[in-house]
Each structure stands twice: as C-alpha cells, then as structure tokens.
Amino acid sequence: MFIKASSVTCLLTVSSLMLCGVSDSALASGVVCTNKTSASSTMVEMQALTKLSMADAQKTALDAIGAKKVKKIESSELEVEDSCLVYSFDIKLTGSTGVTEVMVDALTGKVISQKKESALQEAAESAADKNK
Numbered sequence: 001m002f003i004k005a006s007s008v009t010c011l012l013t014v015s016s017l018m019l020c021g022v023s024d025s026a027l028a029s030g031v032v033c034t035n036k037t038s039a040s041s042t043m044v045e046m047q048a049l050t051k052l053s054m055a056d057a058q059k060t061a062l063d064a065i066g067a068k069k070v071k072k073i074e075s076s077e078l079e080v081e082d083s084c085l086v087y088s089f090d091i092k093l094t095g096s097t098g099v100t101e102v103m104v105d106a107l108t109g110k111v112i113s114q115k116k117e118s119a120l121q122e123a124a125e126s127a128a129d130k131n132k
Contacts, residue, residue, distance in 0.1 A: 033084035035107050041085075046078055049085055050106040054078065057087035057109065061102035064111045069093045074122075078106060086112065090122065098122060 037049065054076065062070060074090040081088060085106040090099040099122055103113040117125070 033082070033086075033112060034105055034110075035085050036083045037080045037085040039080045039083065041080060043078070046080070046085055046106075050078065052104075052106065052109045054087060057104040057106070058089060060104050060109055060111060061087070061089045061091065064102055064114055065091060065093070065100055069096075074099050084112070090117070 035049065037046065058073070058076060070091055071094045072092040074092050076087065076089045079086060079088055081103060084103075086103040087106055089102045089104075091102060092099050096116075098116060098118040100114065100116050102111060104110065105112050
C-alpha cells in the first residue's frame with residue numbers, strides 16, 4: 001500500500017515496516033530521514049532493508065568528522081532512531097570529552113545527524129536503550 005503526503009511517499013510492507021522516499025524539496029525543509037521503520041522491527045527485518053554495509057556507513061561517519069581526530073569508536077549499531085533506520089556510531093575524539101554521535105541513513109548512506117554527547121548524556125541514552 002502506498003501512502004503519499006506532500007513530498008513524502010511511503011510504502012507500507014506486509015511486515016508493517018514503512019519505507020518512505022522524500023523529495024529534494026522536503027529535505028530542504030528539514031526532513032532528513034528517507035525511511036520510516038517500526039521500532040519493533042527485528043534485526044533480520046532491519047538488515048534486509050539496508051542498502052549499505054556497516055563498514056561503508058562507518059567510513060562515511062569517520063569521513064564526516066575527520067578520521068584523523070578519531071581516538072576510538074566506542075560503539076556502532078544498526079537501530080531505529082526516531083522511526084528512522086540508521087547506523088549509529090559513538091566516536092571518541094582525541095583531546096575531547098564525551099563522544100560524537102554520528103547517524104548514517106541505512107538506505108542512502110548520508111549522514112543525517114552529528115552531535116556531541118557528554119558522558120552524562122551518553123550514560124542516559126545507554127540506560128534508555130536497555131529499557132527498550
């Protein structure tokens with residue numbers, strides 16, 4: 001079943017996953033995710049939807065922040081974040097406290113979010129993930 005609203009077109013799949021395509025004009029207006037995925041999706045379902053590997057997404061994330069600054073990749077995962085299927089990387093930078101979280105769209109390979117998290121924010125996010 002196709003659903004169209006403004007410049008976003010979605011396909012509702014048999015397994016209740018929703019895949020959405022966003023036009024360039026929608027991206028300019030602040031929409032950053034090209035897919036909508038149920039948070040209850042299994043890992044197998046999520047992996048079937050991806051269009052790039054974890055290694056390719058990691059390279060994109062490192063390129064976005066400058067690989068020379070990277071001290072360590074603290075964590076990496078394929079996850080649904082705000083209904084968007086992403087590869088998420090928590091990256092420790094040389095000479096910096098906390099981590100930089102970089103999210104790469106699992107369908108397009110584009111960086112959709114990059115933000116610095118303090119150690120306190122990182123711990124709170126980790127605790128929230130455990131409660132899911």
